[in-house]
Amino acid sequence: MISTHHPRTMLTTLAFLLALLGAHSAAAAGNPQRGLEKSTVCQSCHGVDGNLSLQDDYPKLGGQHYDYLVHALKAYRSGDRENAIMAGFASGLSDQDIEDLAAWYASQDGLVDLSVD
């Protein structure tokens, strides 16, 4: 291995890997309790736990994957996913807000995986 011959290279690699790890955990670092506090607007259509939808064509959010919720909210915010109502709400959210909200809904019971049988 190169690293055994070049301690500096090894250290650089290690630092790089640690940085990657840091970036990864930061990506999954929503705070569910903060998310609950920030979710009052969301609640009127999706319910406190994300399972009480105002209309049947609004999705349930409880139990949805954290990173999918982050992806969806960012897509609404950027306009990649077009929805007049959600664009309005998502435009005011920071990355941190999005991660907190996603952490809250992902931590609730609700949606399940399809089962292969």
Next chain:
Amino acid sequence: MFTSTMRSLFSALCFLAAAWLASAAAAQQGDPDKGKVIAYTCNGCHGIPFQQNVYPTYSVPRIGGQNYGYIVSSLQAYREGTRKHATMNAQAHTLSDEDIHDVAAYFVSLAPEDAPSEGAENAAEGSAP
């Protein structure tokens, strides 16, 4: 004779109206058993726990127990291309409206027995003045 013609015409119209209403209701509520067969393909991504979408990377969404109307509108939007995702656009393109309703009925049927929404609904009703 005139009135009897009118009467049979009226009955025929009533019958047609009832048949139309019944078919409209059937379209509104898909068949979960037929949906399960169609959903075999969906399992390839949505049935594997923590299956990842790539470019960008994120978990494929959970859809078991999702709302009927949301599944229908999502699949129709994918089919029409107003909601963009290469794989889902291609999959939805193969589905008729009836297929979409059947699949939606199947996904709804997967909601856990003690669906949290029931409790939330009751709580909301209970707190109403």
